[in-house]
Amino acid sequence: MQKFTLDDLRTIMRACAGEAESIDLEDDILDMSFEELGYDSIALLETAGRIERSTGIAIADNDLTILGTPRALVDLVNSGYSREAVT
Amino acid sequence: MRVRCAVATGLGVAAPNGLGTENYWTATLQSVTGIRPISRFDATVYPVKLAGEVRGFEPAEHLPSRLIPQTDHMTRLALTAAAWALADAGVDPGSLPEYDAGVVTASSCGGFEFGQRELENLWGRAPGHVSAYQSFAWFYAVNTGQISIRHGIRGPSGVLVTDDAGGLDAVGHARRLIRNGTPLVVSGGADSSLCPWGLVAQLPCGMLATGQEPDSGYLPFDERAGGYVPGEGAAIIVLEDADAARRRGARCYGEIAGYAATFDPRPGSGRPSGLRRAIELALADADVTPSEVDVVFADAAGVRELDRVEASAINSVFGPYGVPVTAPKTMTGRLHAAGAALDLAAALLAITNGIIPPTVNVRPAQEYQLNLVTGTPLRARLRTALLIARGYSGFNAAMLVRGVA
Numbered sequence: 024m025q026k027f028t029l030d031d032l033r034t035i036m037r038a039c040a041g042e043a044e045s046i047d048l049e050d051d052i053l054d055m056s057f058e059e060l061g062y063d064s065i066a067l068l069e070t071a072g073r074i075e076r077s078t079g080i081a082i083a084d085n086d087l088t089i090l091g092t093p094r095a096l097v098d099l100v101n102s103g104y105s106r107e108a109v110t
Numbered sequence: 111m112r113v114r115c116a117v118a119t120g121l122g123v124a125a126p127n128g129l130g131t132e133n134y135w136t137a138t139l140q141s142v143t144g145i146r147p148i149s150r151f152d153a154t155v156y157p158v159k160l161a162g163e164v165r166g167f168e169p170a171e172h173l174p175s176r177l178i179p180q181t182d183h184m185t186r187l188a189l190t191a192a193a194w195a196l197a198d199a200g201v202d203p204g205s206l207p208e209y210d211a212g213v214v215t216a217s218s219c220g221g222f223e224f225g226q227r228e229l230e231n232l233w234g235r236a237p238g239h240v241s242a243y244q245s246f247a248w249f250y251a252v253n254t255g256q257i258s259i260r261h262g263i264r265g266p267s268g269v270l271v272t273d274d275a276g277g278l279d280a281v282g283h284a285r286r287l288i289r290n291g292t293p294l295v296v297s298g299g300a301d302s303s304l305c306p307w308g309l310v311a312q313l314p315c316g317m318l319a320t321g322q323e324p325d326s327g328y329l330p331f332d333e334r335a336g337g338y339v340p341g342e343g344a345a346i347i348v349l350e351d352a353d354a355a356r357r358r359g360a361r362c363y364g365e366i367a368g369y370a371a372t373f374d375p376r377p378g379s380g381r382p383s384g385l386r387r388a389i390e391l392a393l394a395d396a397d398v399t400p401s402e403v404d405v406v407f408a409d410a411a412g413v414r415e416l417d418r419v420e421a422s423a424i425n426s427v428f429g430p431y432g433v434p435v436t437a438p439k440t441m442t443g444r445l446h447a448a449g450a451a452l453d454l455a456a457a458l459l460a461i462t463n464g465i466i467p468p469t470v471n472v473r474p475a476q477e478y479q480l481n482l483v484t485g486t487p488l489r490a491r492l493r494t495a496l497l498i499a500r501g502y503s504g505f506n507a508a509m510l511v512r513g514v515a
Contacts (some may be wrong), residue, residue: 025145025357029217037175039146039179040176040179040180041174041176041177041178041179042176043174043176043177044174044176061176065180065242065243065245065246066242068242069179069180069241069242069243071238072238072239072241072242076238076239081238
């Protein structure tokens with residue numbers, strides 16, 4: 024699988040939830056929390072749905088809630104995460 | 111104890127014949143119709159060809175990008191109209207004490223366009239393609255929720271679902287909250303179901319007009335009446351406790367002086383419609399006599415039997431030709447929950463400006479014995495207006511608004 028990059032995530036986040044007025048997603052957002060970025064749990068669910076559609080990697084809802092930052096999410100996708108392996 | 115008085119201090123309108131209150135009011139006084147052939151989707155295979163669509167509405171011009179992926183068209187209209195109404199009132203609810211502002215809106219259909227798209231994803235692709243926002247974006251309560259979140263409104267709130275009576279029922283409930291001590295309530299209605307699914311869902315009622323000519327599609331109180339044209343839109347009204355409004359020096363469009371709702375008996379019962387009783391109860395609630403009412407904004411179903419019931423109710427209270435009656439919704443179509451809220455905005459503007467907006471295209475049938483204001487607006491000294499609204503399956507609502515001298 025092709026590497027899933029922060030830019031891929033940015034594109035998905037914009038499509039899923041737009042951008043908070045005070046935040047520029049082009050900034051160094053890797054270690055900012057989704058909460059700081061203005062993404063609530065439903066925005067994250069929507070993000071996960073789109074990641075699954077583009078990469079085939081399905082992230083379980085429970086695992087999604089403990090991912091705090093874009094870095095954690097990008098790393099998880101690139102680790103070849105599979106729901107079966109976790110549960 | 112003194113009863114608190116609810117006054118309207120801000121208006122926000124997104125109507126088929128005008129985006130923004132000023133555009134709507136100007137168009138309405140110039141008899142400009144928003145009823146046109148359906149353009150939102152290909153309607154050639156459907157029996158209904160006309161609709162009142164809100165034109166020229168670009169969501170990104172009015173809403174932050176955050177709100178666009180998660181909202182149906184009707185919610186975007188509601189959010190835009192709410193922001194306009196609050197700006198018009200010159201108030202930021204987020205700056206008030208935490209529970210001092212509420213939201214009560216009406217919606218009949220919910221987010222049909224959004225819902226149709228996601229159901230298509232579900233059936234045509236897979237569950238994983240359904241947006242997580244479907245969980246709330248289709249829901250008729252979503253407008254109240256989104257307005258409350260966007261403006262930091264955390265006081266008593268609610269949603270009314272009574273079809274075309276909803277606009278009055280929402281404002282009636284908002285008035286109740288103000289009487290119970292909430293200083294400010296954002297109220298009104300929003301609806302849009304101008305997508306194939308939304309349109310098909312309305313067809314079984316058998317009351318939609320199937321004509322093709324915008325000028326003869328929706329003709330309430332006319333012998334040619336053949337149903338109503340569906341429309342979309344939002345009308346939001348900021349209501350405040352009169353004393354609170356006065357203290358902050360707010361401009362006041364008028365007072366919600368009386369309100370009542372009734373429900374019709376089951377079909378075939380032989381008992382009369384509850385509409386007359388709704389009007390009488392609203393008059394009593396406002397402590398207003400029929401002779402004090404200067405204009406009636408009719409429900410104007412555009413369906414012969416329903417027009418007959420309404421004319422009969424009006425005449426039984428006011429006498430034949432006893433009061434000017436108008437239906438500016440002949441320029442927009444029936445907007446469901448937004449319709450009566452838009453009429454309320456029109457009534458407040460009529461009182462403020464001393465002018466009755468016209469009913470367009472209609473040649474009043476003699477049998478109804480109504481003094482219908484047709485063709486051009488009528489200048490008049492207006493103090494008190496009656497609004498009538500009915501919803502499918504038996505909802506009746508009536509409201510009295512009074513200018514503040």
